[in-house]
Amino acid sequence: MNFTDIHTLMPEIVMAVLALAVLLSELVIRRKETVGLLAIVSVAVTAYFIPTSFGTVFNGMFISDGYSVFFKFIFFTCLILTVLISSRYLEIERSSHGEYYALLMFATLGMMLMASAGDLIVLYLGLELMALSLYVLTGFIRHEYRSNEASLKYFLLGAFSSAILLYGIMMIYAQTGTTDINTISSVLTEKKATVSLLLSVIFLLVAFSFKIALAPFHMWTPDVYEGAPTSITAFMSVGPKAAGFAVLGRVFLVGLYPLQINWIPLLIGLSILTMAVGNILAIQQRSVKRMLAYSSIAHAGYAVIGIIAGGNEGVSAMMNYLLIYMFMNIGAFSILILMRSEDFLGESLDDFKGLAKTHPLTAGLMLLFMFSLTGIPPTAGFIGKFYLFKAAVGAGYTWLAIVTVIFSAISAYFYLRVVIYMYMHEPEGEAVSLSGSPSLGLALLISALLVLFIGIYPSPFISFARIVTG
Amino acid sequence: MIPLHWYLWLGSIVFCIGIFGFLAKRNIIIMFLSIELMLNGVNISLVALSHYMQDLRGEILVFFIIAVAAAEAAIGLAIVVSLFRNRTSPHVDEIRELKG
C-alpha cells in the first residue's frame, strides 16, 4: 500500500467525507430537501470515482472488482431512490431531520465496504456501520411507538446475529489462521472438512441468513419492516439485503468454496423454507406494507438460488435479480408512501379498494409493480426469475426450479389480490387523497420505466452482470 | 503454560452464557448486557488464538469489536430511551404491538 493505490479507496473515502459534510450541513441548511439534494449530489460525486477504482489494496483486504462495482451501482441507485421518496414522507410523519440523509449515506458506505471486503474484519466493520445506521433509521419517527418497537427489535436481534457472526469468524480464524477470504479458500482446499470447520460455516451462514432474512432467521423482518418509516423499509428491503447477498456470495463462493458440497444442502433447505414461510404468511396479511415485508422474505429465498447454482450464470442471475427487485420493490413502496397522508395510513388492503376509479394512474403503476413482483412477462420480474431458473436448471437443480415456480404461483395470490382490490372493488368512503411530490413522482417514474425497460429489453443488464462476474 | 483449548472453552462458555441470558431474560438492559457477554466470549478466544499463533489479526479484530460494541451501546441506549418516552417498561414481553 502506498498513496498511488489510493484511487481504489477513493469512492469510500469520498463517500465518508461527503456523509460527514452532509451531517454538518444540516446545521446551516434549513430546508431539509436541500440536504436530500446534497446527498444525491454526493452519490454522483462518489460514482465519479468508481471507474478508476478497480484494484486490490491492503494486501487483499479491500477489493474493488466488477462484482463489487455492480453492487455499488445497486446501492447508489437505491440511495438516490430512497432520498427521492423520503422528503415529503418525512414531513407527513413530522420527522424531517437532516441527519436522516447522513445516516442513509453512512449505511450506504457500510454496504460499499461489505461489497468490497476481501477480509472478514473489513466485512464485519462494514456490516456494523450499515447495521448501526439502520437501527437509528428504523426508529427515526421517535414519537411513534411502532417505530421505536421495530428499532428495538432490530437492534437486539441484529446485535445477537453480529455476535454469532463474530463467533464464526473466530472459528474460521482458529482453523485457518487467517481472516483473508482468498487465503481462507486456499487453506481450505488442502484441508479435510472437519466438524469444527463445518460449525464455523454454520455460524457464518446463520449470521448472513439473518441479514438477508432467510427463514428461520427472518423473524425480525416483518415487524421491523412494518414499524420502520416506509421509506426506510423500501431502503432496507433492497440495499442492505443486496449487501448481505454480496458478502454471502463473496464468502461462500470464494472463501468457503472448497466446502461447497457441505453448505449447498443447508442453503437449499433454508431457501425452500424461506420461500414457503414468506409466501404462505404473505397470504395472511391485510396490511400491504406487511405483505410486502413477507414478499421480500420470499424474494430473498428466490435470489439465494443464484448462489446455490453458483458459477458465472448463477451469480449474475442473483445480481440481476437484486437489481430488478430494487426497482419493483421501491416502486411498490413508493405507492404506499403516495397513499400516506397526515391522518391516513394507507397501508391496509381495504385502502386500495377502487383505486383504479379514483386514481387510475397510481393504480396502473401499482398494477405494474405487482405484476413484476409476481413475475408476469413482459415485466422485469419475469426476466429476473427466468434467469434464476435457467441458472438452477443449468446447475442441475431442476427440481428446485420447479419448487420455486410453485411458490411463485402461490405468490400470485397475494400480489394479484391487491390488483383485484384496486380494479374490481368499488371505492369505499371518501376518496383517498394522494400526497404526491415531484421527487416522489420522479422515483416512481424511474422505477416504472426500468421495470418495463428491463422487462422488454433485458440484454444490456444481463450481459453487464455476466461481464462483471466473468 | 495454559493450553489454548482452555481459553477457547472459556470463550465458548462465556458465549453460551450470553446466549442463554439473551433468551431467558426479559429486561432489555440485561439482554443487551448478555450480548456484550457473547462478544467478550469471542474476544477471549480471539486474543488467545492471536497470542498462540503469533498473528496480529485476532487482536486487531478484538479492538474493532470493542470499539463497535461501544457504538452499539450508545445507539442501543438511545433507542431504549426513545422507547421509554412512549411507554415506560423495560420488559420486552410488553413490546409486541408488531406481530402476525
Next chain:
Amino acid sequence: MNYYLLIPFLPLAAFLINILLGRKLFRHQAHWPSTLAVLGSLVVSVLVLIDVLNGQTLNRDLYSWIISGKFRVSVGFLIDQLTAVMLIVVTSVSFLVHVYSIGYMHDDPGYYRFYSYLSLFTFSMLMLVMSNNFLQLYFGWEAVGLCSYLLIGFWYQKKSASDAGKKAFIVNRFGDFGFGLGVILIFLTLGTLHYSPVFETIGTLSEKTVSIFGLEMNIITIIALLLFCGAVGKSAQLPLHVWLPDAMEGPTPVSALIHAATMVTAGVFLVARANPIFSLSPTAMSVVAVVGGLTALFAATIALVQNDIKRVIAYSTVSQLGYMFLACGVGAYGAGIFHLYTHAYFKALLFLCAGSVMHAMGGELDCQKMGGLRKYMPVTYWTMLIASLSISGIPGLAGFFSKDEILFRAYAAGGVGKFVWLLGTIAALLTAFYSFRLIFLTFHGEFRGTEEQKHHLHESPKAMTIPLLLLAIGAVGAGWVGIPPLLGGGEHFAEYIAPVVGHPAGEATHAEEWMTMGLSVLVGLAGILTAWIFYLRKREIPVRLAEKFQPIYRVLWNKYYFDELYDFIIVRPSLFVARNIIMGFTDGAIIEGIVNGVPAFIGWLGSHVRKVQSGLLQHYATFMALGLFLLIAIVMIVTGV
C-alpha cells in the same frame, strides 16, 4: 429502410397517448392521435412498398428479448413482397375506418377508449404481419384476438355484445390451441422459430413420421394441420365459423376493419406465409382446399335467407375467406393473397355502407324493414352497389379479377382442384344473388319502416361518405394490378408475389381459361338477375319458395343449426359435467379437496405459522437459536460425530 419501424410504433404511441391521456386531455378529439398515427403508418407503408418494388427486402432481428442456448425470443421484422401487400391493406383500411368512425362514433361516451383500442389493434396486426418468426406471429395473433374481444364487447352494457365477445374468445381458443401446439412442435423438431431457418430446414423432416392412434402421419403434415387449426379459428372457417356472425354486435367500423379486412384474413396470411411447410404436405393442402371450398359454398347458402344486413355481409365474409383458403389449398397462394387484398376494399366498403344505413335508420338492421333508401342516401347507395358488383365478379371490377384467378387456378390444378372449382362456381352464383338481394331490399322498392324512421332518413356526414368513396375506388381499381394475360394484362400481381409464394402448379389451355372466366361471369349475372326478379319483379316467388321448401329454408334460416349443435355437444355436456359430476363430487370431496383444499390448507397453515410470529422478541431469538442448533445437529448427524 429503417423507417419501417415507424409503421407499427406510430399506432402504439397513439394507443399509449390515448389510453393514458385520452379521457382527460382529448375527449372528443381522441381521434386525432390515432388517425394521424395510422396515416403516418400508411405513408411509410407506401414508401416501403416502393422499396420492395425496387427489389429491396429485409429480414432483421430488432432485438433479442431472451437468449438461452438455442432458444431465442426476439422481436424481428421481415419485409418482403407479402408483408408489403399486407401493410398496405392494413394501414389503408385502418386509416379509412379511423376517419369513418369520427362520424360514426362521435357521441359515444367511450370515444377515447374506442380509438385507443383501434390503435392497439392496428399495432398488433402490423406486428403480426411484419414478424419474422413464429413466436412474434403468435403474440400478434393473440393480441389481435384480444383487441377483437375488447371491441366486439365494446358496448359491454349490452348483454348480447359481451356474450358475443366471449364467444369469439372461446371459439378462438380451440383454434389457437392447435396453433400453439404447432409452434411448439416446430421448435421441438427444428430448434428455431425464425421463418427463414424453419423454411430452409423443414424439408429434412419429410421422412419423419409419428404414429397417432395407430395412424402413421408425416410430421410436416401434423405441423401444417396444427397451424391450419389456428387459421380456421381466426378466419372463421368450418367448423369454427360460428363466432364471426355474432361478432357483428360490435360497432360497425370494427366489423369493417377487424372482421372483414384485416384480422380474419390473418389465417390466410399464415397459410401463405408458411407456404413452404404446406407445400410439402399434399394431405394438408387438400384439407385446406376442401375446407375452404366447403366454407365458401356453405356460408353463401346461409347468407341467402338472412335478414340482418350485417349478418349477411358477415356470412359473405366467411364465404370469401373460404375462397382464399381454396386458392391456397391448390397452391395458388398468390391468387389467395390477391383476393385477400381486393376483398379488403370491397368488403370493408360493404360494412361501412351497412353502417351508414344503420346510422340513417337509427340502428335498424333488418333489411325487410327498409327499402327505397336510394333516394335518401345516394352516396351510400352507389358505393354499396359498386361493392356488390365487385363481389359478384362483374368484369372490370376488383372482385372479378381475383375471384376469376382463384377459380381458374383451382380448375387448372386438377384433382381436388376440379372439385373445389365446382364448389366455388356455385358459391359465386349464390354470392351475386344474396348481395343483390340485399341491395334491392334495402335501396329499392317502397320504404317499409316506421314513419318516424322515414322522417329521420338522411345521408351520412362527410367523415363517413368520404371513406366510402375512397374505398369504392379500391373496390373498382384494386384488381387492375392483376389483370390476366388473356385480357391483355401482365399478371403483375402474381409476378410480384412469386418470390415469396412461388408460381402455382398446373397447366390449362386458353380455351379452358375462357371457359372458367365466362362461366363465373355468367353465374354472377344470373345471380343478379334472379335477385332482381325475386325482389323487385315478382316478390311472391321467394315467399312461395320458402313455403314450398320449408325444411330447407328452416335449415338455412337456422344456419344449419350449428349453434344448437355446439350447444348440444359442447356447451351442455360441459355444463352437465360441471354441475353434476364436479359438483356431485363435492360430497366425496375429491375435486373440492384439490380445488379448494390446497388454498384452504395453505390458509390454515398460514394462520398457524402466523402465531409463531408472536411479536415477542424472545421467541424470535429462540427461533434463531433453534435454527442454529438444528443446523449444527444436522451436520453432526450427517458427518456421523
